[in-house]
Amino acid sequence: MRTTERDDSGSMVGRVASIFDAFTAHDDELGISEIARRTGLAKSTVSRIVSELTERKFLERSGRGVRLGLRLFELGESAARPRDLRKIALASMADLRAAVNLTVHLAVLERDEVVYIEILPARGIPPLPSRVGGRMPAYATGVGKALLAWSPPEVIDEILSGQLVSVGPKTVTDPAALRREFARIRASGLAYEREESAPGVACAAAALRASNGEPIAALSAAGWAGDVDIRRVGLAVQTAAQSITRLIARRPGMRFT
Numbered sequence: 001m002r003t004t005e006r007d008d009s010g011s012m013v014g015r016v017a018s019i020f021d022a023f024t025a026h027d028d029e030l031g032i033s034e035i036a037r038r039t040g041l042a043k044s045t046v047s048r049i050v051s052e053l054t055e056r057k058f059l060e061r062s063g064r065g066v067r068l069g070l071r072l073f074e075l076g077e078s079a080a081r082p083r084d085l086r087k088i089a090l091a092s093m094a095d096l097r098a099a100v101n102l103t104v105h106l107a108v109l110e111r112d113e114v115v116y117i118e119i120l121p122a123r124g125i126p127p128l129p130s131r132v133g134g135r136m137p138a139y140a141t142g143v144g145k146a147l148l149a150w151s152p153p154e155v156i157d158e159i160l161s162g163q164l165v166s167v168g169p170k171t172v173t174d175p176a177a178l179r180r181e182f183a184r185i186r187a188s189g190l191a192y193e194r195e196e197s198a199p200g201v202a203c204a205a206a207a208l209r210a211s212n213g214e215p216i217a218a219l220s221a222a223g224w225a226g227d228v229d230i231r232r233v234g235l236a237v238q239t240a241a242q243s244i245t246r247l248i249a250r251r252p253g254m255r256f257t
Helices: 012-021 032-039 043-055 070-078 083-100 142-149 153-160 175-188 230-249
Strands: 059-062 065-068 103-110 113-120 135-137 191-194 201-209 215-224
Touching: 012 032, 012 043, 032 043, 043 059, 083 103, 083 113, 083 215, 083 230, 103 142, 113 142, 142 153, 142 175, 142 191, 142 201, 142 215, 153 175, 191 215, 191 230, 201 230, 215 230
Parallel strands: none
Antiparallel strands: 059 065, 103 113, 103 215, 113 135, 191 201, 201 215
C-alpha cells in the first residue's frame, strides 16, 4: 500500500505553505535549490511540489526558476481579507496621496508580521518594493511599529523575545531600543521608518484604532529617503488616520478579517 510522504516539515499542506512562504517581497523568482535551502525540504520534494503547483498555475516558470503564479494572485484577490476596511479607507488614502505625492500603504498585523492590504503608488515616482499581500517583519516597518506600539504587552513581549533580523540597512533589532521607540510612538501618535525595511525607503505611519484603543490597521506615506521629509508628512498621515478612525467608529459592524 502506498503511504503519503511526510518529513520533518509536517503535512503536505505545511510543505506547500512553506514553499509559498519562501518567496519574499524582493524575490522575482526562486530556483529549486534556493527554495529547498529556505524551507529545509529535500530538493526532490520541492521539485515534485513545484511541478504540481506549476501545472495548476499557482507557480509559473520564469528564467531558471519559478515565481508566484496568476492563480495565486486571483485567489488572493478574492480571499477573505479586510474588504470593509479597504473600502472605508480608500478615499482618505487617495486624499493623502494627492496631498503629499507619496506612496500610501494600508497594513494589518498578523502575528509578528505586517501584511499590506492596499497600496496607492505615488504618481511619477519610481515604485517602492512593497506590494499588496506582501509581508514584512513588523518591527522593521513604520506601519508595523505603529501597530506594535498600541498592541498588548504580551504581544510585544513575544515578538521582541524572538530573533530580530535586519532586513534593511538601518533595521533596529535591539529590543530595548524598540521599546523606547514604541513609547515615543504612543506619546506622539506617529511612527517613522528610515531605511529599516529596505534600502532607501522612508515613511511616516499612524495606527487606526478601535474605540477601545485596540490597533486595527496602520496607514503610512512612504517614499525614497533622499526625496521626502518624513517629519513634514507626518501630520498629513496622522490627519488621514484620524479621519479613517472616525469612519470606523460609525461602522461598528464592519468586518476587519
